[in-house]
Amino acid sequence: MKLPNNYGSITKLSGNRRRPFMVRKSLDGKQLVIGYFESKEKALQALADYNRQPDELPKSSITLTTLYKQWLPHHAPNLSKSGVASYENSYRHIQSIASIPIQNLTYDDFQGVLDAMQLSYASKKKVRSLINQLCKFAIKKDLMQRNFGDLVTIGKNSKVRPHKPFTxxxxxxxxxxxxxxxxxxxxxxxxxxxxxxxxxxxxxxxxxxxxxxxxxxxxxxxxxxxxxxxxxxxxxxxxxxxxxxxxxxxxxxxxxxxxxxxxxxxxxxxxxxxxxxxxxxxxxxxxxxxxxxxxxxxxxxxxxxxxxxxxxxxxxxxxxxxxx
Structure with a gap:
C-alpha cells in the first residue's frame, strides 16, 4: 500500500529485531523518527495517530528519551547540581533502550540494562533509581501500567575488586x-x-x-x-x-x-x-x-x-x- 505524499514512511529494518518497523516523517527537511514497532499494522496506526495530532506525539510513539526530557525539568529543581549530573550519568546507561516506545518496554528490557552493567552495586542502584522515577512519571502520564523499577534487581552489595594500575x-x-x-x-x-x-x-x-x-x-x-x-x-x-x-x-x-x-x-x-x-x-x-x-x-x-x-x-x- 502506497502512502500519501508528505504522510510519512514505514521502513522494515534488517536483522532479527523485536521491533523492526521504523516510522518516520520529514519535517522541515529533517527526518523525525516517530517510533519502532513490532508489526506493520501498529506502525501504520502510530503514523495515523501522529498525522491527526502532529504537534503531539501519540502515546504509542513516546520513547524513553522523550520521557526523560520531559521528566528532568520537573525533577531538577529539587536536586543539587551534582544530583542532576548523577541522573545524567545514569541516563547514559539506559540509552540502549532509549529509542523504544514506552508502551513497548518490558521487564526484560530494564533488567537487561542492569545485567549488562559491569559496574559497582552503587552505580547499578543509581540507574535503578532513575528507572523507578521514569516509570512513576510514565504511570502519571498514563503511558505505563506498572513500575518496573520496583521489580528489577541489582544483586547483592558484594565487594568490588580493588582497582589495579596498568603496567x-x-x-x-x-x-x-x-x-x-x-x-x-x-x-x-x-x-x-x-x-x-x-x-x-x-x-x-x-x-x-x-x-x-x-x-x-x-x-x-x-x-x-x-x-x-x-x-x-x-x-x-x-x-x-x-x-x-x-x-x-x-x-x-x-x-x-x-x-x-x-x-x-x-x-x-x-x-x-x-x-x-x-x-x-x-x-x-x-x-x-x-x-x-x-x-x-x-x-x-x-x-x-x-x-x-x-x-x-x-x-x-x-x-x-x-x-x-
Missing part, C-alpha cells in the same frame, strides 16, 4: 593499537579524568593554544571546573578529535565505551583503573601532592581558587609531564 607493557600495547577505542583509554591514562568526565568533554573545553582542557561536568563539586594540562603524548589525539568533532569529542554512550574499553584491555581493567594508574604513577614520581589533587579533582583545603594563575598551570604541567 608499562599494557600502556605500550594501547599505543600500538592506534584506534578510536584506544584514543579514549590513552586520554584517561594521561589526564586522570573519570570516564563520565571524558564523555562530557566538548570542543569548547579544549584550549589548544595553551594546551590544557577544562572539566566542566564531574560527579563531584571538587572535580568541576578544574584544569588539566594536555600531556605532549596525547596532544595529537586531542587535536585530531577537535578537528573531527565540533561538540562532544567522544559521541558515544557510557555503556558502549565501557564495552570497547573492556575489549581492548581483554577484560583485565575498568575505566577507573586509568585514574588509579595516574595517581599511582604521579605518587611514584614524587609529584607535588597539591598539583596531583588539583589534576584529579580531589578536595584540598589548600586550593580554593579554580581559576589557576600561569604559575599554577606551570605547576600542573610539570606534574602531568611526569607521566611517561
Amino acid at each position: 608499562r607493557q599494557q600502556i605500550n600495547k594501547l599505543w600500538q593499537l592506534n584506534t578510536a577505542e584506544s584514543d579514549g583509554a590513552l586520554i584517561l591514562l594521561y589526564t586522570g579524568m573519570r570516564c563520565g568526565e571524558l564523555l562530557n568533554l566538548r570542543r569548547r573545553d579544549i584550549n589548544l593554544k595553551s594546551k590544557y582542557l577544562t572539566v566542566t561536568k564531574s560527579k563531584t563539586k571538587a572535580g568541576e571546573g578544574r584544569i588539566i594540562p594536555i600531556h605532549k603524548r596525547i596532544q595529537p589525539i586531542i587535536e585530531s578529535r577537535c578537528s573531527q568533532y565540533q561538540d562532544r569529542l567522544f559521541p558515544i554512550s557510557y555503556t558502549n565505551f565501557a564495552k570497547h574499553f573492556s575489549r581492548i584491555t581483554n577484560g583485565k581493567h575498568t575505566t577507573h583503573d586509568c585514574r588509579h594508574t595516574v595517581a599511582t604513577m604521579l605518587d611514584s614520581a614524587d609529584a607535588n601532592p597539591n598539583a596531583v589533587r588539583a589534576i584529579l579533582g580531589h578536595k584540598n583545603g589548600d586550593i580554593t581558587d579554580k581559576v589557576y594563575t600561569h604559575k599554577g598551570l606551570r605547576d600542573l604541567r610539570r606534574a602531568i609531564n611526569l607521566l611517561k
